[in-house]
Amino acid sequence: MTLLLKGKKLREFVFRSKGICVKAKDFFGVIQRIYTIFANSTKRWKILKENVPELTLKPLSSTRWESRVESVRAIRFQIEEVREALLQVGETDNDSKIRSEAKSLAKNELGDFEFLVALVIWYEILYRVNYVSKNLQSHNMVLDVAIEDIKKLVLFFEEYREFGFPDAISVAKNIAIELSVDPVFPKRREIRRKKHFDENQSSSSDVVHQTTEESFRVNYFLFIVDQAIGSLNKRFEQYQEFQNTFGFLFTSTHLQSLDNETLHSNCINLQKALTSGKQFDIDGNDLYMELKLLKDMLPDQDMRAIDILSFLKRKCYFQNSFIAYRILLTIPVTVASAERSFSKLKLLKSYLRSTMLQERLNGLALIAIEKDLLKKIDYENLIDIFASRKARRRIIFK
Known part of the structure; x- marks a missing residue:
């Protein structure tokens, strides 16, 4: 029983939506284009450094997933300086194509209120996902803490789905005011379809026309957040499976709170999970008797699984308990350490x-x-x- 969950998998689900949501794909394309303009010339990079002295622009990387939040952060908190650098490139560069592209990015993309809202939304999402992902890759991460972190992340997305969009609009309006950008969503051209003589007129009149803000909320914001929630629940189902199997062993407080019937049921389930054919690692009934005795012997303090295992090392008559805790603590939360070895x-x-x-x-x-x-x-x-x-x-x- 192994948990083959890569450290980057937690961030990967966010970017899978790019293949479906065209606007999300275009957003990261703009981020990469801004970096490319400055990175391809030392003169243009000097202009960038003169206008943006703090956070440096970062490129998007297919292997280093933290680059996503870093690239968005640099523009999110320095968008006025980045825009000024683009305008300066658009006026002074010798290449007419670069001048045209720099002016277009500064006026059309960075001057678009829809892009500003997307910038705020993506930074909130990427920062929270990256924070949890880094925690999961730490050397001292244990399974029960990882499960709690994932639950909190799912809860964050559920709350962000309900209340995140108005907050993002409010923050984006403040940024738009600083940039002298009109804080309204651009009105898109309506495509009028020619009606045929035999077409039912009532069906076309029942169509509900959404505002540009509501369309952005439904087709962009809700789409991304729903993708995140669905992917998290799907990818981390195995965490829930491990919790159902080993959850009663996570802490001494939880172990001591179980009644005898529940404890016996959990021990039998653990024996079935660790059984292959006619061979099994532990005996459920013996484990039940050992844990009943262990509950009375553990000190009156909250002990984690590693602390309980250290306590069992000093005892020679808890063989099944010792094996159970060793198996629990050898289940990897991620395989980030193995990936680092290959790197x-x-x-x-x-x-x-x-x-x-x-x-x-x-x-x-x-x-x-x-x-x-x-x-x-x-x-x-x-x-x-x-x-x-x-x-x-x-x-x-x-």
Whole structure:
């Protein structure tokens, strides 16, 4: 039983909507175009640095998902400075195509109230998702805390769906006033379809015409948030499965609050989950008896699973409980640490080390992966051991 959930999966669901919602795709296209204009020329980058001294523009990356929130943040809080830099490029650059594109971005995109509202919405969403994702990738993250973080994230999206749009409109209006932009949604051209002589006139009269603001709320804001809620609930169903199986072992407080019937039922369910064919890791009835005794022996304080396991190490007669807690604590919350290990390969196995053998590569990879453990090793002791085993006779010349 493993949890193969990549750290970037939490952020990935947000960007899947780009393939369906054209406006969301266009939004990130504008973000990338702004960065590209300045990044492709040292002179234009100098203009950017003169106008934007704090947060630097970031490109979108297909592998580094945190770049999304970083790229949006730089424009969200410095949009006036970025717009001024684009206008300056539009006046001074030697390339007519770049001048035209810079002016278009400054006046049409950054001067569009709809884009300002989208900027506020995406920053709120990306910041919250990135915050939870970073927590899930921490080395000391445990399963019960991860489940609570995911529940809070889903709750945030549900509340944001109800109250987030008016707040985003209010913030975007303040930004529009600073930019001297009319804080109204641009009115789109209505497409009138020619009616045929045999067409039912009542059907066309029943069509409800939405305002541009309501259309943006339904087709953009609600679409993105609903995609987020649905994807979160779907992707993290396995978390709920683990909670149903191991939830009674998460904390000592929860364990001590269970009655005997509920505790016995949970132990039997855990035995079934850890059974393969005729072999099983624990005996449910024995685990039940051990946990009944353990409930009375644990101190009167809230202990997490790792603390309970440390307590069980000092006891030799809780064999099933010891196995159950070891299995619980070896279930990975994410595989971010494994991904980091593979990322080290491109640093170790470069084109300059083309003749490296597998043994040396394994050794370097192990040193890079276990660098925290390596810092605690006493090198002097290792050198003495190595010298004693590899000592050679020296020929002394008289």
